[in-house]
């Protein structure tokens with residue numbers, strides 16, 4: 001073993017010398033396994049940050065003794081930062097060549113960018129304040145666009161057309177939506193049917209391991225509406241928050257987003273393709289405040305459109321979910337026209353977060369903004385401000401993530417009329433360490 005390692009080091013140095021002599025200095029080409037020690041250190045650093053930030057480690061199914069060690073050692077933020085900086089320097093000095101395997105290049109970029117984001121999170125935990133845009137770029141590897149009130153007003157005017165009458169639009173909107181709440185005694189049946197429908201459409205295109213499955217739990221007192229807790233071994237626990245009424249459109253949204261082909265499938269494919277097949281241990285941990293989240297949320301949201309392209313969704317819901325929930329199917333088309341209009345207001349949520357986190361508006365004003373421009377009923381707006389308090393610029397991962405993933409899949413030939421290609425590109429994206437800045 002020793003001899004082989006020495007020989008490999010010698011080859012590395014030799015290549016380095018040859019490159020330097022040619023006057024065209026390029027660090028020696030690395031291969032996938034040479035990154036393994038850095039990957040292992042990365043995992044341990046993410047676990048270490050988790051000791052300072054309870055939301056940071058979203059999933060971990062690597063060696064359990066690494067987690068125990070992180071709890072015992074509790075490395076200081078300063079030490080975490082200097083160790084991460086040194087790993088970044090190592091990665092910078094060993095960049096794979098352009099002709100190297102794409103997965104190896106993606107792995108290298110992934111480790112570097114995830115570590116840079118980890119350093120940014122450590123700086124925030126140490127008391128540094130970043131602006132909304134700086135934070136989004138540092139943590140999620142993407143620059144969120146800005147939108148004006150006038151743009152949202154245009155969408156609101158169209159919504160007025162769908163919901164004519166007197167008084168505030170938000171009141172009419174809320175009153176209209178009342179008829180589309182899933183009764184609580186039917187919630188599980190509707191949700192299970194939605195999961196089956198999402199799964200059926202996903203497994204037609206993506207091969208999943210036979211053991212994959214998840215458990216659904218209903219919870220309260222959370223700032224989010226649904227959450228996937230990946231357990232490893234191709235299993236997830238999906239929690240649905242029942243604090244607020246759950247409308248019929250949320251059944252497919254949550255089933256696709258949290259389950260198929262969203263977070264559950266994403267994690268299952270990462271575990272099978274990267275962790276088990278390639279031995280890439282960094283994929284066995286998921287750092288929440290990191291570029292990986294834009295890919296996770298973006299694919300989970302775009303996954304809804306992939307599973308139910310075009311008019312398929314309304315047709316399915318009219319036929320199956322509305323009757324199961326005891327709702328009138330005749331209204332389904334209009335209901336979804338309205339839902340789609342409110343989706344066009346999703347960037348108003350980012351604007352509220354930007355203004356609030358930059359200190360331009362306070363908490364009640366942020367809630368007012370969400371009611372007015374994002375068409376969120378008051379309790380929902382208040383829940384969303386709580387979410388912004390907890391997760392901050394993470395909000396961009398849902399809508400900007402979805403748009404970036406859609407653009408990437410489309411640019412790779414996965415257009416609306418090329419559904420098979422769409423699934424193929426999407427499936428490959430789910431099973432790779434590609435990051436936001438590599439989507440262009």
Ligand SMILES: [Zn+2]
Pocket residue numbers: 257263296297300
């Ligand atoms: Zn999500």
